[in-house]
Amino acid sequence: MKKTKLYSVGVDIGGTSIKVGVVSKDGKIIAKTAVDTLSELGPKGVVNQIIKGINNVLPEYIKEIEGIGIGAPGIVSIEKGTVEHPPNLYNWKKVHLGKLIEDEFRLKVTVENDANAAAIGELMYGAGRQFEDFIMITLGTGVGGGIILNRKIYRGEIGAAGEIGHTTIDYNGPLCNCGANGCVETYIGNGYLVDQVIREKHNQKNSKIFELLDHNLDYLTPKIISDAAQQGDDFARKVIIDAGRYLGIGLASVVNILDISKIIIGGGVAGFGKLLFDSVENSLREKTLKSLRSRVKIYPAKLKNEAGIKGASSLVFYRALL
Amino acid sequence: MKKTKLYSVGVDIGGTSIKVGVVSKDGKIIAKTAVDTLSELGPKGVVNQIIKGINNVLPEYIKEIEGIGIGAPGIVSIEKGTVEHPPNLYNWKKVHLGKLIEDEFRLKVTVENDANAAAIGELMYGAGRQFEDFIMITLGTGVGGGIILNRKIYRGEIGAAGEIGHTTIDYNGPLCNCGANGCVETYIGNGYLVDQVIREKHNQKNSKIFELLDHNLDYLTPKIISDAAQQGDDFARKVIIDAGRYLGIGLASVVNILDISKIIIGGGVAGFGKLLFDSVENSLREKTLKSLRSRVKIYPAKLKNEAGIKGASSLVFYRALL
Numbered sequence: 128m129k130k131t132k133l134y135s136v137g138v139d140i141g142g143t144s145i146k147v148g149v150v151s152k153d154g155k156i157i158a159k160t161a162v163d164t165l166s167e168l169g170p171k172g173v174v175n176q177i178i179k180g181i182n183n184v185l186p187e188y189i190k191e192i193e194g195i196g197i198g199a200p201g202i203v204s205i206e207k208g209t210v211e212h213p214p215n216l217y218n219w220k221k222v223h224l225g226k227l228i229e230d231e232f233r234l235k236v237t238v239e240n241d242a243n244a245a246a247i248g249e250l251m252y253g254a255g256r257q258f259e260d261f262i263m264i265t266l267g268t269g270v271g272g273g274i275i276l277n278r279k280i281y282r283g284e285i286g287a288a289g290e291i292g293h294t295t296i297d298y299n300g301p302l303c304n305c306g307a308n309g310c311v312e313t314y315i316g317n318g319y320l321v322d323q324v325i326r327e328k329h330n331q332k333n334s335k336i337f338e339l340l341d342h343n344l345d346y347l348t349p350k351i352i353s354d355a356a357q358q359g360d361d362f363a364r365k366v367i368i369d370a371g372r373y374l375g376i377g378l379a380s381v382v383n384i385l386d387i388s389k390i391i392i393g394g395g396v397a398g399f400g401k402l403l404f405d406s407v408e409n410s411l412r413e414k415t416l417k418s419l420r421s422r423v424k425i426y427p428a429k430l431k432n433e434a435g436i437k438g439a440s441s442l443v444f445y446r447a448l449l
Numbered sequence: 450m451k452k453t454k455l456y457s458v459g460v461d462i463g464g465t466s467i468k469v470g471v472v473s474k475d476g477k478i479i480a481k482t483a484v485d486t487l488s489e490l491g492p493k494g495v496v497n498q499i500i501k502g503i504n505n506v507l508p509e510y511i512k513e514i515e516g517i518g519i520g521a522p523g524i525v526s527i528e529k530g531t532v533e534h535p536p537n538l539y540n541w542k543k544v545h546l547g548k549l550i551e552d553e554f555r556l557k558v559t560v561e562n563d564a565n566a567a568a569i570g571e572l573m574y575g576a577g578r579q580f581e582d583f584i585m586i587t588l589g590t591g592v593g594g595g596i597i598l599n600r601k602i603y604r605g606e607i608g609a610a611g612e613i614g615h616t617t618i619d620y621n622g623p624l625c626n627c628g629a630n631g632c633v634e635t636y637i638g639n640g641y642l643v644d645q646v647i648r649e650k651h652n653q654k655n656s657k658i659f660e661l662l663d664h665n666l667d668y669l670t671p672k673i674i675s676d677a678a679q680q681g682d683d684f685a686r687k688v689i690i691d692a693g694r695y696l697g698i699g700l701a702s703v704v705n706i707l708d709i710s711k712i713i714i715g716g717g718v719a720g721f722g723k724l725l726f727d728s729v730e731n732s733l734r735e736k737t738l739k740s741l742r743s744r745v746k747i748y749p750a751k752l753k754n755e756a757g758i759k760g761a762s763s764l765v766f767y768r769a770l771l
Contacts (some may be wrong), residue, residue: 202740212740260606272706283708284582287740290705295736296620297631298698307701307736309619376620379629383612384594384703386605414617414629418524418534418609 132193136185136234137440138177139241140199142166142215142268145173147180148433149188150440154252156433158184169218174227181232194235195228196442198244198435202287208238214269214304237442241265241435242289243280245393245428246273247445248438253429254391262387263428264291264374266394269304270312274385292316294377314373315396321347324366335360349396356402367399368406375410382415382423393428400427454515458507458556459762460499461563462521464488464537464590467495469502470755471510472762476574478755480506491540496549503554516557517550518764520566520757524609530560536591536626559764563587563757564611565602567715567750568595569767570760575751576713584709585750586613586696588716591626592634596707614638616699636695637718643669646688657682671718678724689721690728697732704737704745715750722749 131152139146141164148159160183165172177197185192201213208225229236239247246263249255255263259278265271270292274281282288292312293305300309301319313319324336325344331337335355340346355363378390390411392404408425415423430437453474461468463486470481482505487494499519507514523535530547551558561569568585571577577585581600587593592614596603604610614634615627622631623641635641646658647666653659657677662668677685700712712733714726730747737745752759 274706284710284744285708285740287738288706288708290708290738293705293738294616294702295618295698298618298695298736305738373620376617380616380702381706383615384596384610384706386607386610386612388606414620416609416612416615416627418607422606 131444133191134188135193135440135443136181136195137436138197139435139439145176145180146436147184148436149184150437152444154437156436159436160184166216170222173216178231192234194237194443196439197238198241198439199238200241203238203240204286205239208236210238237446239442242271243273244438244442245434246275247280248430248434248441249391249428250275251441251445252437254426258389260387261389261391262381264392266315266396268317270316291381294380296373296376311374311377315370317349320349320352320366320370324352331362334362336363353399364402367402371403371406372410375407376414378411379414382419388422389424391426391428393434397427453766455513456510457515457762457765458503458517459758460519461757461761467498467502468758469506470758471506472759474766476759478758481758482506488538492544495538500553514556516765518761519560520563520761521560522563525560525562526608527561530558532560559768561764564593565595566760566764567756568597569602570752570756570763571713571750572597572600573763573767574759576748580711582709583711583713584703586714588637588718590639592638613703616702618695618698633696633699637692639671642671642674642688642692653684656684658685675721686724689724693725693728694732697729698736700733701736704741710744711746713748713750715756719749
């Protein structure tokens with residue numbers, strides 16, 4: 128193994144906040160911060176916020192920093208360090224993010240798609256450490272995906288591979304932000320889950336969900352649905368089981384294409400826990416081809432809340448290992 | 450390149466007939482034969498038929514034969530030469546086909562899944578010669594798929610990868626032989642196309658399809674639908690365009706997962722020609738993620754009727770090249 132410094136900086140660019148951490152080679156966060164993304168200010172404003180966030184934590188550790196890893200939404204060229212068309216950042220066409228950050232800090236910068244970064248994080252520090260191949264799903268506003276083959280990220284022709292959230296399970300299904308219908312994301316993305324509960328509120332008046340919200344729907348989040356389910360609320364449980372079933376149907380197509388049997392699921396909605404995971408696995412097993420059925424298995428991601436920072440920071444050491 | 454002999458034998462095991470050919474290194478068939486599969490006799494009977502077929506063409510060329518390539522339905526281990534659970538062969542669990550044929554002819558035998566063999570055939574001799582990566586679809590009773598990455602077949606964990614025919618496009622759709630619903634195969638497999646025409650016969654009495662059949666539905670095949678479409682029959686055209694649209698929807702999921710932009714389509718139904726190919730490409734472009742949309746392109750396979758034999762024979766030289 129090549130000799131590297133002790134730490135790297137991980138930057139996780141989200142639609143509302145940018146999280147930055149200093150992470151040790153073995154995946155422990157030793158300092159962290161968060162700044163607003165200010166995506167309404169356009170690329171220049173966001174880049175300034177990234178720089179501000181890094182400056183919050185970097186100076187104290189600067190001598191032992193191997194490099195900076197950035198997980199960004201959108202299409203990323205790891206060679207060029209460019210980020211194109213991130214879905215939740217405004218007025219952002221193509222930005223040479225890697226170069227801009229390198230020029231600022233004089234450190235080696237590695238940029239990767241955020242879902243791929245999460246997969247590499249699980250590969251290096253999480254549930255994927257023992258696996259040669261796995262599929263990583265990150266559940267959030269969108270449904271991200273990353274494919275690990277032979278312990279490397281599979282990027283496809285332009286680095287856009289692994290968009291498992293845009294596997295169609297019903298071509299007449301709900302309209303997705305991507306323009307297609309019935310993508311997995313339209314069944315298990317945060318917004319869809321919330322909308323689904325709101326649509327059913329008149330039929331489910333006695334659900335604990337509305338009690339927990341004190342009937343103010345503005346506070347409705349997947350976390351509330353999860354809390355209600357844990358208190359045994361039937362409607363909340365059904366929402367989670369259905370979401371898992373739909374994800375499992377989409378994953379069956381993915382498994383039939385890739386013949387990869389290990390699937391790691393992370394992100395906020397993964398907090399639904401065993402109820403969700405069992406539902407995904409049951410549906411996946413029911414729908415996958417018979418020859419693959421007994422082998423498929425769902426694993427919860429291990430990096431949890433810090434997946435974004437750790438995944439991004441791991442890019443630095445992952446790259447150093449290649 | 451390693452020195453090899455001039456010819457190889459290609460064996461294409463179908464549900465009703467086994468086609469065998471002697472094929473030159475540059476992909477020309479110089480002798481061929483066909484025997485009945487007799488799948489009702491079980492594995493032993495089928496293996497005897499394979500041997501009979503090979504004996505029909507082998508003796509004359511025996512001195513210049515590099516080896517035997519076999520394309521078989523089902524899950525194939527290329528290392529072990531085993532064939533498991535082929536969907537159209539009866540009472541066939543797991544057969545060491547490679548060893549049985551090697552023992553008979555004392556020639557190196559390579560066994561591969563038939564859809565993968567077709568992909569390797571196109572890679573070596575057909576529409577894929579110039580491509581690093583492509584997806585191969587073979588339209589027939591089933592819808593086979595093969596994935597070429599870096600000019601190698603992508604086989605997955607147990608050699609089952611590339612089952613693109615079992616990509617679900619509607620989880621409430623028609624029941625597929627695999628047990629799932631709404632697989633691409635249930636929209637464009639031969640049987641589905643024929644059934645669809647039969648179901649519509651009362652609403653489409655004036656369609657040329659029925660005229661060409663002399664109203665005997667027993668003779669209905671995709672070829673008849675194609676002939677009617679070429680004569681301008683609206684219903685036949687609609688059947689073909691719809692089938693292409695459904696295949697395109699499934700392929701959009703595949704492209705979003707794999708980020709491979711070149712798709713080669715072969716098999717009998719590919720004889721629907723431009724009408725089908727345009728429909729697939731339009732639907733694929735409409736449904737694929739924006740970042741990939743302009744790059745995706747459909748190519749007709751080049752090996753046509755002889756794809757099975759040539760694909761199987763190419764396994765010998767493909768392997769010799771590895």
